[in-house]
Structure formats: C-alpha cells, structure tokens
Amino acid sequence: xxxxxxxxxxxxxxxxxxxxxRREMSEITGISANxxxxxxxxxxxxxGDYLAxxxxxxxxxxxxLWLMTGNTAPDAGQIAPALSLDGPEVTATSRRSVRKTx
Numbered sequence: 001x002x003x004x005x006x007x008x009x010x011x012x013x014x015x016x017x018x019x020x021x022r023r024e025m026s027e028i029t030g031i032s033a034n035x036x037x038x039x040x041x042x043x044x045x046x047x048g049d050y051l052a053x054x055x056x057x058x059x060x061x062x063x064x065l066w067l068m069t070g071n072t073a074p075d076a077g078q079i080a081p082a083l084s085l086d087g088p089e090v091t092a093t094s095r096r097s098v099r100k101t102x
Contacts, residue, residue: 007067011054012040014063017081029053 005013015025015036022033022040031050038044055064065071065078072080 005070006043007046007051008039008041008043010063010067011036011046013081014054014060014067015040018059028059029057 015022018025020028022036025031025036026033029050031053035050039046039050051067054060055067062077062079063081065073065076066080072078
C-alpha cells in the first residue's frame with residue numbers, strides 16, 4: 001500500500017529544504033510557529049487561507065503543484081523539495097555557516 005504524505009508533512013519538507021526553522025518560516029509567512037508545529041507534527045488540518053499564504057510566497061511557490069497533487073513539472077519550475085538543485089536560499093537572517101573549507 002502506498003503511504004500518502006499529509007499536507008503538514010509536506011510543509012515540513014518544504015521548510016527543511018529551504019533551511020528554515022519554524023520561527024523563521026513564521027516570520028516569512030505570518031503564521032505562528034505554534035500553528036506550524038500543529039500542522040507539521042500533530043497533523044492538524046491547515047486552513048485554506050493559511051495554505052494560500054504559504055504558497056503565494058515567492059520562496060515557496062515552486063512547491064505548489066507538488067504540495068497539492070504530489071506531482072512535479074520541473075520545466076515549469078514546479079519541483080518537490082528533494083529536487084531543489086540550488087538548495088535552500090541564503091538570506092541575511094540565515095543561520096548557515098558560509099565558511100569555506102580547503
């Protein structure tokens with residue numbers, strides 16, 4: 001039997017692919033970190049208007065088709081988090097190290 005990924009689990013995968021903490025995603029979307037936790041971990045259903053807020057954000061719109069249908073269309077810029085070739089976007093508030101090795 002094929003296991004379907006919930007919307008909340010997909011939001012978690014999107015957030016992780018972008019290298020964001022819940023707090024950072026909350027700041028970007030205006031959706032509280034506690035609500036994000038409820039959707040990602042507890043499985044609480046996300047209201048449609050909150051889903052629209054996430055997907056209308058330029059950082060997440062590339063995941064719209066995948067989030068809604070499970071399909072991708074890379075030629076149209078619609079990908080799944082695992083297909084992101086450029087990895088997470090680096091922003092001024094990013095906590096990632098930019099130190100070079102070698």
